[in-house]
Every structure is written in structure tokens, then in C-alpha cells.
Amino acid sequence: MRSSMDESSALHDLKTKVCVEIERRRDGLIDIAETLFRHPEIGYREHFASQLVQDKFEEMGLQYRSGLAVTGVKAELRGVTPGPTVAIMGELDALRMPDHFQADEATGAAHVCGHNNQVAMMIGAGLGLLESGALEHLAGRVVLFAVPAEEFEDVDYRLELKDNGEITYLNGKPELIHLGEFDDIDLALLVHSTPEPEHGKLALWASNNGTIVKRVQFLGRASHAAGAPHEGINALNAAMIGLFAIHAQRDTFRDEDRVRVHPIIARGGEAPNVVPADVRVEMYVRGRTLAAIEDADMKVERALRAGALAMGAEVRIMTFRSGIPMIQNRMMAEIFRTNAVELVGKQNYKEIAHQTVSTDMNDLSWIMPCLHPSAGGVTGVLHGIDFQVSDYDLAVLNPAKAMAMTAVDLLAQDARLARRVLSEAKPAMTRDEYRAHLRRMSRDVTYSEQ
Numbered sequence: 001m002r003s004s005m006d007e008s009s010a011l012h013d014l015k016t017k018v019c020v021e022i023e024r025r026r027d028g029l030i031d032i033a034e035t036l037f038r039h040p041e042i043g044y045r046e047h048f049a050s051q052l053v054q055d056k057f058e059e060m061g062l063q064y065r066s067g068l069a070v071t072g073v074k075a076e077l078r079g080v081t082p083g084p085t086v087a088i089m090g091e092l093d094a095l096r097m098p099d100h101f102q103a104d105e106a107t108g109a110a111h112v113c114g115h116n117n118q119v120a121m122m123i124g125a126g127l128g129l130l131e132s133g134a135l136e137h138l139a140g141r142v143v144l145f146a147v148p149a150e151e152f153e154d155v156d157y158r159l160e161l162k163d164n165g166e167i168t169y170l171n172g173k174p175e176l177i178h179l180g181e182f183d184d185i186d187l188a189l190l191v192h193s194t195p196e197p198e199h200g201k202l203a204l205w206a207s208n209n210g211t212i213v214k215r216v217q218f219l220g221r222a223s224h225a226a227g228a229p230h231e232g233i234n235a236l237n238a239a240m241i242g243l244f245a246i247h248a249q250r251d252t253f254r255d256e257d258r259v260r261v262h263p264i265i266a267r268g269g270e271a272p273n274v275v276p277a278d279v280r281v282e283m284y285v286r287g288r289t290l291a292a293i294e295d296a297d298m299k300v301e302r303a304l305r306a307g308a309l310a311m312g313a314e315v316r317i318m319t320f321r322s323g324i325p326m327i328q329n330r331m332m333a334e335i336f337r338t339n340a341v342e343l344v345g346k347q348n349y350k351e352i353a354h355q356t357v358s359t360d361m362n363d364l365s366w367i368m369p370c371l372h373p374s375a376g377g378v379t380g381v382l383h384g385i386d387f388q389v390s391d392y393d394l395a396v397l398n399p400a401k402a403m404a405m406t407a408v409d410l411l412a413q414d415a416r417l418a419r420r421v422l423s424e425a426k427p428a429m430t431r432d433e434y435r436a437h438l439r440r441m442s443r444d445v446t447y448s449e450q
């Protein structure tokens with residue numbers, strides 16, 4: 001019988017081989033990240049990125065399924081015996097940021113969130129596991145999953161897809177959960193880029209805000225703005241009153257709930273000489289807990305209705321997203337921390353407090369054990385015009401190695417640690433409960449004076 005020291009040494013050697021194989025493919029992985037950086041695409045339109053992933057999976061000799069939630073791609077690596085399934089994911093989409101130096105001239109899209117790095121990490125982790133022979137020592141499966149539409153924008157296009165029956169939910173992971181594409185997955189990993197120096201080279205935040213997304217349409221009556229304004233109903237004024245009423249609520253949000261409400265006017269009217277009759281507002285309502293988010297959302301909706309009522313307008317309020325905050329699995333976090341420290345040193349691994357940003361990875365974390373760390377190697381402002389990679393070893397290679405090493409730890413020794421995580425984890429919702437919650441949080445209501 002092998003001693004625990006022998007097993008630990010063998011596991012360390014196996015992870016070293018995985019990292020060597022990832023390092024050997026450094027140039028190719030950087031090329032993936034750079035190629036996607038030059039070809040940014042908005043969510044549910046990531047056809048170039050989806051095809052690139054498919055091409056890489058074919059080069060790796062992997063069977064895959066594509067067209068999942070429009071552009072998602074899913075392949076698997078099998079261990080030698082049955083066991084749990086770990087997903088290593090990469091997000092495909094970019095954001096609309098037309099002033100970014102690498103923005104697409106036609107669409108204004110730019111990779112200002114580092115999702116291009118995620119795709120390279122995912123493929124790198126898969127190559128390390130495949131080419132090192134690690135799978136011969138693992139139970140279960142590793143699923144490599146390129147997922148679409150994490151960022152929530154281009155709402156009208158997504159509603160068009162929904163109306164055409166191509167999607168049901170406007171974000172990628174909720175849509176994939178709805179489709180059952182996570183039903184065969186037990187645990188999930190995804191690393192996000194961070195430009196914050198205090199986050200070190202690899203980091204894990206304790207939790208982050210959940211989000212509700214609202215698309216609001218104020219409907220009035222058009223008339224000549226100079227000649228007959230009294231005959232119109234000014235939808236822009238209704239919107240402005242509603243937005244001011246939201247601002248007036250801010251003192252009622254508790255500091256500890258970390259509530260954030262940030263709207264934009266997506267359409268302000270047709271022409272200055274016409275009383276605006278169709279004004280559209282999009283906004284996020286974020287918070288640290290589901291209760292805080294639902295409280296803030298109620299106040300926001302009440303304020304929007306008040307704006308419409310004040311002007312005699314009509315308001316249609318469409319609500320999307322689940323509002324669920326992140327749950328980081330602590331046992332997976334400890335496994336990742338050990339590997340991260342080995343890669344970058346204890347002084348360069350950070351544990352970060354609650355963050356007010358949001359992601360649809362939150363949704364997944366309520367139905368299965370998940371981990372969503374972050375990696376450095378990028379500079380500028382996240383979602384800003386100067387965001388870019390400064391060090392691919394930190395931004396792509398290290399997180400690829402850390403995820404692959406964590407997958408090895410979870411699935412080695414007949415998936416002992418993965419089975420332990422699953423036996424001790426208590427998901428906040430079953431998959432069916434989550435789907436019911438998603439349906440409840442998705443609303444389309446019209447209010448008028450009548």
C-alpha cells in the first residue's frame with residue numbers, strides 16, 4: 001500500500017507535468033488571446049470566437065457540441081474511471097466600447113473585460129491535462145466549456161432572439177442552465193482578469209453582488225414641442241422624474257447591503273422639436289444579498305411608476321436576471337489557494353473582500369460548488385478604454401495552470417476530493433428551484449394612470 005507521502009509526491013509530479021505541457025504551448029495560447037482581442041464580439045454574436053474554439057478542439061482531437069445557447073461550445077476529457085465532472089470555462093463575449101483602441105469599427109465591441117484571456121486559459125488547461133497523460137490517473141470528466149453572453153447589453157437584439165424562439169433568457173449561463181447543459185456537470189471553475197494591483201497575481205474574492213437588469217419604456221404622446229406641447233405627454237420628463245425618484249431613494253439603501261443602481265437613457269426621443277413619446281432606460285440593480293436586491297428593486301420600480309403617473313404616461317418595465325449573489329465554495333478555494341501559492345508565491349496570492357461587481361457565474365454558484373478567482377497581468381480600467389494585457393504569463397498561463405492543477409487535485413485518487421466537496425456542499429437551490437426562481441424574477445409589466 002502506498003503511503004500518503006508517496007501519493008502526495010505522485011500528485012505533485014502529475015501536476016508538474018501538466019504545467020510543463022501548458023508552458024510548452026505558451027506561444028499558441030498567447031496567440032489565441034491576442035486573436036480574440038482583435039476580433040471582439042457582443043454576446044450571442046460570438047461566431048468568430050465560437051469557431052476558433054471549435055477549431056482548437058478539433059486540433060486537440062476532441063469531440064464537441066456547438067451552437068449551445070447560440071454560440072456555446074462544449075467538449076469533454078475523460079478519466080479512466082467514472083466519477084464527478086469538473087467544468088473549466090471561458091466566456092466568449094466582449095463589451096461595446098467604441099473608444100477602445102482595439103474596438104471593432106463596425107460594432108464598437110472591445111475585449112475590455114478579459115474574456116479573450118479566459119478562452120485561452122480554458123484551452124491551455126485542457127491541453128495540459130490531455131498532453132501530460134494526467135487523464136490516465138483521474139476519475140470522472142473535465143468539461144471544457146466556452147460560454148456566451150456573460151455581459152448584459154444589446155438588450156433589443158437579445159429580445160429579438162427571444163421573440164424568435166432562439167433563446168429564453170438573455171444571459172448565457174442562465175440560458176445554458178435552462179437548456180440542461182449544466183445537468184451533467186458537478187463542479188465549475190472560471191478565472192477572471194483583474195487590473196487591480198492590490199489583487200496580486202492570483203486572487204479570490206469572498207463574494208460579489210447579484211444583479212437585476214431592467215429595461216424600461218416610457219410611452220407618452222408626440223406633439224409639436226413648440227407649437228402644441230400641451231397636446232403631448234412628455235415621456236422624457238416621465239423618465240427624468242422616475243430617475244430622480246430613484247436617486248431620492250439612495251439614503252434608504254443600507255451601507256452593508258452594497259446596493260448599486262446605475263441607469264442609462266438608451267433612447268431619449270426622436271427630435272428636439274417633437275415631444276418625446278417613446279423613451280427607453282436600461283439599468284442594473286445590484287446588491288450583496290437577495291433580500292437587499294429585491295428591496296432595492298421594489299423601490300426602483302415604485303419610482304419608475306411614479307414618474308409615469310406624474311406625467312400621465314405609460315411605463316413598461318421588463319425585468320431580467322436572477323439577482324443572485326456569488327457563493328464561493330470554500331473547499332475548492334483552499335485547493336486553488338494551495339496551487340496558486342505554488343505558482344506565484346504566498347505574497348502574490350490575495351484573498352479579497354466582497355466585490356460590488358456581478359457576473360452570471362453567480363447563478364451557477366447557487367446550484368453547484370463553484371470557484372471564480374481572478375488573475376492579474378492586465379492594466380487599465382476594467383470596462384474602460386485603456387484595458388489591455390500587460391503580461392500573458394500572469395493573465396493566461398498561470399490561471400490555466402492553476403485551474404488544471406485544481407482539476408487534478410479534485411479528480412485524482414478516484415476523485416476523492418471532488419466527492420468530498422459534493423458530499424459537504426449544500427447548494428442554495430436545486431436546479432429546478434433555480435429555474436423556478438428565474439421565471440419568477442423575469443417580469444414584463446405595464447403601468448398606466450388607469
